[in-house]
Amino acid sequence: MSQAINQQLVERFEEFIEVYCEEEIGVLLENYPKKQRSLNIDWGELYRFDPNMADDFITHPDSVTEAAKQALVNIGDLRYRTDDMLEKAHVRIYNLQELTDIREIRSKDVNTLVAIQGLIRKSTSVRPKVEIAAFECQRCATVTNVPQIRGYQEPFVCGGCERQGPFEIKFEKSTFSDAQTLLIQESPEGLRGGEQPQSIEIHIEDDISGMVSPGDRVIATGTLRLEQKKRGGEKLRVFEVYMEGISIVSEDLEFENIEISEGDEKTIIELSKQKEIYQQMIGSVAPSIYGYEQEKLAIALQLFSGVTKHLPDSTRIRGNVHILLVGDPGTGKSQLLQYIRHIAPRSVYTSGKGSSSAGLTAAAVKDDFGGGQQWSLEAGALVLADKGIAAVDEIDKMRVEDRSAMHEALEQQTVSVAKAGINATLKSRCSLLGAANPKYGQYDSYESIGDQINLEPALISRFDLIFRILDETNEELDEKIAEHIIKTNYIGEQGTRKKYSIENGEEPIELEQIAEEVKPEIEPELFRKYIAYAKRNCFPIMSKDAQKEIKKFYVGLRAVREVGGPIPVTARKLEALVRLAEASARVRLSDVVEKEDAMRVINLVQSSLEKVGIDPETGIFDATVIEMGKSRNQFDRVKSIRSIIEKLTLENPKDGASILDIIEQAKVEGIDEMQAEHMVKKMSESGEIYQPSAGYYKLLKGR
Numbered sequence: 001m002s003q004a005i006n007q008q009l010v011e012r013f014e015e016f017i018e019v020y021c022e023e024e025i026g027v028l029l030e031n032y033p034k035k036q037r038s039l040n041i042d043w044g045e046l047y048r049f050d051p052n053m054a055d056d057f058i059t060h061p062d063s064v065t066e067a068a069k070q071a072l073v074n075i076g077d078l079r080y081r082t083d084d085m086l087e088k089a090h091v092r093i094y095n096l097q098e099l100t101d102i103r104e105i106r107s108k109d110v111n112t113l114v115a116i117q118g119l120i121r122k123s124t125s126v127r128p129k130v131e132i133a134a135f136e137c138q139r140c141a142t143v144t145n146v147p148q149i150r151g152y153q154e155p156f157v158c159g160g161c162e163r164q165g166p167f168e169i170k171f172e173k174s175t176f177s178d179a180q181t182l183l184i185q186e187s188p189e190g191l192r193g194g195e196q197p198q199s200i201e202i203h204i205e206d207d208i209s210g211m212v213s214p215g216d217r218v219i220a221t222g223t224l225r226l227e228q229k230k231r232g233g234e235k236l237r238v239f240e241v242y243m244e245g246i247s248i249v250s251e252d253l254e255f256e257n258i259e260i261s262e263g264d265e266k267t268i269i270e271l272s273k274q275k276e277i278y279q280q281m282i283g284s285v286a287p288s289i290y291g292y293e294q295e296k297l298a299i300a301l302q303l304f305s306g307v308t309k310h311l312p313d314s315t316r317i318r319g320n321v322h323i324l325l326v327g328d329p330g331t332g333k334s335q336l337l338q339y340i341r342h343i344a345p346r347s348v349y350t351s352g353k354g355s356s357s358a359g360l361t362a363a364a365v366k367d368d369f370g371g372g373q374q375w376s377l378e379a380g381a382l383v384l385a386d387k388g389i390a391a392v393d394e395i396d397k398m399r400v401e402d403r404s405a406m407h408e409a410l411e412q413q414t415v416s417v418a419k420a421g422i423n424a425t426l427k428s429r430c431s432l433l434g435a436a437n438p439k440y441g442q443y444d445s446y447e448s449i450g451d452q453i454n455l456e457p458a459l460i461s462r463f464d465l466i467f468r469i470l471d472e473t474n475e476e477l478d479e480k481i482a483e484h485i486i487k488t489n490y491i492g493e494q495g496t497r498k499k500y501s502i503e504n505g506e507e508p509i510e511l512e513q514i515a516e517e518v519k520p521e522i523e524p525e526l527f528r529k530y531i532a533y534a535k536r537n538c539f540p541i542m543s544k545d546a547q548k549e550i551k552k553f554y555v556g557l558r559a560v561r562e563v564g565g566p567i568p569v570t571a572r573k574l575e576a577l578v579r580l581a582e583a584s585a586r587v588r589l590s591d592v593v594e595k596e597d598a599m600r601v602i603n604l605v606q607s608s609l610e611k612v613g614i615d616p617e618t619g620i621f622d623a624t625v626i627e628m629g630k631s632r633n634q635f636d637r638v639k640s641i642r643s644i645i646e647k648l649t650l651e652n653p654k655d656g657a658s659i660l661d662i663i664e665q666a667k668v669e670g671i672d673e674m675q676a677e678h679m680v681k682k683m684s685e686s687g688e689i690y691q692p693s694a695g696y697y698k699l700l701k702g703r
């Protein structure tokens with residue numbers, strides 16, 4: 001297959017390697033072949049050495065790679081005086097000047113060298129791939145070696161008897177190398193609203209296989225190749241582009257795409273000193289949505305996030321804040337979630353059902369990927385959002401498989417997959433912003449959150465803040481929202497007209513003023529930079545005062561128990577308070593969590609708890625509703641009603657317990673009529689009891 005190697009080019013490469021890679025080649029020779037089999041070449045350095053050669057690498061990667069490899073072999077021979085010392089070594093070029101967008105790849109790029117940036121979405125396990133196959137002739141036992149270039153090839157004729165086989169491959173006489181297929185997807189932040197990310201397959205070999213996992217951000221450099229598509233056994237005219245990967249470089253920096261100039265820095269510092277900075281933050285989160293100041297403040301804090309703590313015993317406490325919005329349909333939850341994409345430096349927006357087979361966490365999947373029926377590992381939303389924010393709409397509709405993996409993903413911030421020979425732990429160091437709709441359509445203030453959304457209480461308690469969003473009717477509020485929505489739409493209409501260059505007959509004078517009202521206070525671009533700057537530079541520490549306030553609030557919450565109530569909150573809330581307070585300090589670019597930060601987040605947590613934690617039957621603040629799913633009072637009451645029905649049914653086995661008797665008995669036990677009626681209704685809806693005839697109830701057996 002090799003064209004004549006350009007000897008001049010080989011000599012130039014020898015020169016380049018001797019001068020620019022002197023140290024690296026020494027290390028390679030020392031460690032070859034066991035520990036190292038590649039020489040990494042920085043394209044930028046090659047360009048400095050010889051721009052034409054560097055450009056040729058891009059346009060004619062095959063012949064140039066061959067020359068470079070030959071140069072490597074020559075140097076090895078020269079230094080070690082053994083033949084073909086580095087025969088199987090690779091030249092791996094990286095750091096091309098230009099990155100190509102995956103969606104911009106066209107047929108003209110085939111057989112050229114490109115570098116793409118993205119996320120590893122899926123990977124096969126590392127498998128042996130035959131390089132030189134040894135075929136034994138079943139007639140004369142001669143072994144014929146056939147180098148495998150593209151596809152699997154048997155010899156045409158036997159090297160001994162010259163007959164056409166049959167042949168049998170001899171594994172022990174063949175040579176194999178490791179191979180892996182990856183699916184790389186565009187980074188989510190490069191996408192404009194609503195675009196589906198595009199992806200491309202990369203085939204990699206030998207020492208670079210098995211180095212990256214799904215969820216990793218990488219720059220992959222390689223040659224684009226074509227593969228013919230088949231339908232049934234028939235070859236089609238359509239081809240698929242894939243990349244023959246040459247190098248994979250991991251990017252672990254959090255905000256590598258966000259550059260902050262000195263001017264930006266000055267603006268950010270100035271902004272941070274303003275008194276109304278928190279109000280400005282609120283005004284910059286989804287300005288087209290009216291109200292929700294608490295929720296917006298929470299989201300702003302989530303964007304800044306607390307500090308990840310590394311403890312002496314080598315455990316870590318997450319700094320990421322998780323928020324859940326639960327509420328009536330049509331209250332703007334989805335809109336809020338979608339807005340995050342404009343400001344969060346790294347974010348993924350998805351729905352609980354998920355569009356991929358990996359769902360929210362990760363999965364071992366068996367499909368056509370990697371050229372055959374085999375298992376591969378696919379990253380879900382929370383892994384893809386590593387170091388960013390995952391906005392998950394309709395989180396209550398997530399797959400069963402995700403439910404168990406979610407606990408680990410939210411607290412330990414990893415996702416483990418152990419299935420079908422795949423054993424992997426992927427990172428999911430993201431903040432989760434979830435939205436859920438109540439099971440029965442409308443939110444029912446008489447029910448605990450756990451009963452209304454289809455999420456286990458243990459999972460619900462992983463959220464640092466939960467907000468209940470009710471579609472309340474209130475004339476004054478309705479009027480304000482209506483005005484806001486109409487204004488927003490009006491501005492949108494004007495924007496559309498402008499886009500299509502339609503002249504407005506009479507330019508409304510107040511237009512600019514209205515636009516001002518629905519404009520974010522801090523431009524998304526600057527907001528992103530602000531967040532990146534704060535997260536890079538601020539790692540606040542609690543002041544004594546802040547510690548005292550948080551402790552006082554927490555102990556106060558727990559003390560409710562002594563009054564005879566249930567256990568209000570668990571220690572998880574305490575960690576949530578600390579995280580939020582740190583985030584609040586970061587907003588001011590402060591290295592110290594002050595008392596004001598503590599007070600701010602205490603207010604926030606209190607209002608969130610009150611919104612969801614008030615025991616609707618007693619009016620007493622009862623956070624077990626969130627922490628444990630059902631309030632203890634309610635739990636006792638269900639038990640009472642059950643035993644009442646049981647007793648009454650014993651007295652009247654044919655009909656069961658009449659509603660009137662149930663209410664009367666309940667009254668004796670201190671449950672008022674409305675409550676009793678409500679409980680009976682709920683219990684019958686949930687199938688705990690049933691009506692054999694109108695107005696009569698029986699317990700469902702076997703529950």
Ligand code: ADP
Pocket residue numbers: 288289290291328329330331332333334335336481484485
């Ligand atoms: P949800 O996800 O809660 O069901 P959506 O986000 O789909 O609701 O909202 C439905 C529509 O109503 C959206 O177009 C949204 O802009 C609008 N809307 C609802 N509440 C508000 C509000 N408070 N301010 C502005 N627009 C709102």
Ligand code: MG
Pocket residue numbers: 330333334393
């Ligand atoms: Mg919605």
